[in-house]
Amino acid sequence: MKPPPFEYHAPRDLGEALRTLAEVGGKVLAGGQSLIPMLNMRLAAPAHLVDINRLQELRVLETTEDGVRVGAAVRHAEVERAEAHPLLSRALRLVAHPVIRNRGTVVGSLVHADPAAELPAVLAVLGGSVRVARWEGQVRDVGAEEFFVGPMESAVQPGELAVSAFFPALGARTGAAFEEVARRHGDYALAGVCAVVTLDEDGDVEAARLACIGVGPVPVVVDVTDSPADAARAVRERVEPEDDIHASARYRRHLVGVLAERALRNATREATREAEARGA
Template sequence: MKPPPFDYHRPAGLGEALQALAEAGSHGKVLAGGQSLIPLLNMRLAAPGHLVDINGLTELATISADASGVRVGALARHAAVERDGSARAVQPLLAQALALVAHPVIRNRGTVVGSLVHADPSAEMPAVLALLGGSVRLARLGGERDVHARDFFVGPLESACLPGEMAVSAFFPALPERSGTAFCEVARRHGDYAVAGVAAAVTLDEDFRIIAARVACVSVGPVPVVVDVTGVCGQRPPASVDWDEVARAVQDRIEPEGDIHATAGYRRHLTGVLVTRALRGAAQDAARSGANDAGEGRA
């Protein structure tokens, strides 16, 4: 099929893009990577009256990292963020998750911010933003606002981006010292959306005991499901944690649905397995980080 007719806009600057979106209102859509939007148009599941192509706004293709975290511009491609050494050093979870996003061809074109705005509960980037407590910056004519991840994902394929607004960047906070991360998922084929997936972050104290542990689960709810399991882990070394108990605590918090790919029961079981796997991996990563920091301190 071919997309329904629309008016095409190719703005030369951000102001011009925001003007076009303001005039289009609820009939406007932003085209960046297009890896989700173009198939929706071709299948006529979306029919915007105006398409605002921002691929000429190269000032939005930025990736900046400092001690506070990583800010990713609206035109930063998945592949560029995945390969960025500074971003990887400040927030390794980004690269860990991006390696699981679709296929290289799609990662070369698709954008991180576009994935967030698409708000697919089976996608990796929304889970990463939710787990880290990041935010999305939305711009409109006359101003901008930052929306925290807990408020940004409203429902399946629905974000807090209002008509006339455009997501111009996303911020992924850094984690404290002696922290580690991991992202585990199971898909029917590599590159497919996950049947279930879990992002995890663990922080250890100076005695290598867990003082913070969180997971974000994908494909088990209308939005990424974030669960703080610090209390279940207790202030204990990872080797002393009952990971099965932790997995059960997460399973009690999710409400998966069945579909042609998996039953609800199988998704719940699989999420428990992935919670254990991801948290163990994140704890090991945190221990390595702590050991490296200690070695550098002695040096």
């Protein structure tokens, strides 16, 4: 199938891109790995398409002690190769296939807000944020808890552009894990869980958070600091899975509990190794 007619815009800098979005609106084209199929299947029919691939300002990948900032034109594969953030790199290896990761963008995946996608869960469990800009210099940072509004719906408003995403660094004595089950590697997960665990100086759990995918309209974040041994029950009570042709809601609810226990166990093991390495 072919996409419906649209007017193509190729701005040369960020200012021009923001001005174009303010004037005509439309959809933003970055990696296009989600947008192009939606256009071809007539699931989206924007009158204008604004291509941001020429904007060097959006090709920034910055790593500091506080975390990693990823520009809107940075590809999955670039971030994966940089190994700038352990959990982000781990999640990216689960995203589709290499040919998709060579074109798809991290920020594009966040804006697409697919509840079965891995990267929204990573942003959510870390408490990260997305920087959104508008023409005439208006910039706002939207926390993950507010950024994902619903399935395939983010907080980016018409005329705005998500210019970067910030993933906070893992702290001291902290480990992370990402566990998911898919029918085939590279397919969307039937369910998935990422975990971040921090230990105190005595080796006990100081903080533990989980984020679940494929079992709700947005990533489901569950704090299990007070009851890590009861993580499976806590997660199953919070999720809202639905039946579809791939799995029943009952199966997904059971599966996400199993994955929660596994992710929490692996994150705790990694945190222990990290703590021991620091103490050596």
